[in-house]
Amino acid sequence: MKRNLSLFLVLPSLAACASTSTVTTPALPTAAASPLNTVAGLELVMGKTANQLKRLFGNPQADVVEPPARKLQFASGACILDAYLYPQQSGGEGRVTHIDARRSDGAEVDRVSCVNALRIR
Numbered sequence: 681m682k683r684n685l686s687l688f689l690v691l692p693s694l695a696a697c698a699s700t701s702t703v704t705t706p707a708l709p710t711a712a713a714s715p716l717n718t719v720a721g722l723e724l725v726m727g728k729t730a731n732q733l734k735r736l737f738g739n740p741q742a743d744v745v746e747p748p749a750r751k752l753q754f755a756s757g758a759c760i761l762d763a764y765l766y767p768q769q770s771g772g773e774g775r776v777t778h779i780d781a782r783r784s785d786g787a788e789v790d791r792v793s794c795v796n797a798l799r800i801r
Contacts, residue, residue, distance in 0.1 A: 714777050721792035722779070724799075725763060729773045733763055737798045750774050759783055759794035 717726050724736065733752055742753035750765045761781050765774035781794035
C-alpha cells in the first residue's frame with residue numbers, strides 16, 4: 681500500500697518534467713532555393729508567376745489549386761509540363777519553384793526541351 685501511495689505522489693512531479701513541443705511547419709520552397717534555377721534554359725519559367733507563364737505558353741490545360749501550392753499544366757504533342765507555384769515568404773503572387781516534364785505516356789522528357797517545344801506552338 682505504501683508503494684502505491686508513493687507512486688501517486690511521484691506522478692505529478694514527473695508530469696511537470698514532461699516537455700511541451702511546438703509543431704513547426706516546414707518552410708515553403710522558394711524559387712531562389714530551387715536547384716533548377718541553375719539549369720540554362722529554365723530561367724524562362726523558374727520564379728515566374730502564373731500570368732507570366734500564360735503569356736509564354738498560352739492558357740494551361742489544367743489549373744489545380746491545392747493550398748498553398750498551385751499547379752499549371754501546359755501540353756503540346758511533344759510533352760506535358762507541370763509548373764508548381766508557391767507563395768513567397770514575403771507574400772504576393774505564387775511563383776514557380778519546380779517543374780516536371782514528361783511525354784503523354786509518362787516517360788520523362790528533358791525539361792529545357794519541353795519548355796522550348798511549348799514556346800514554339
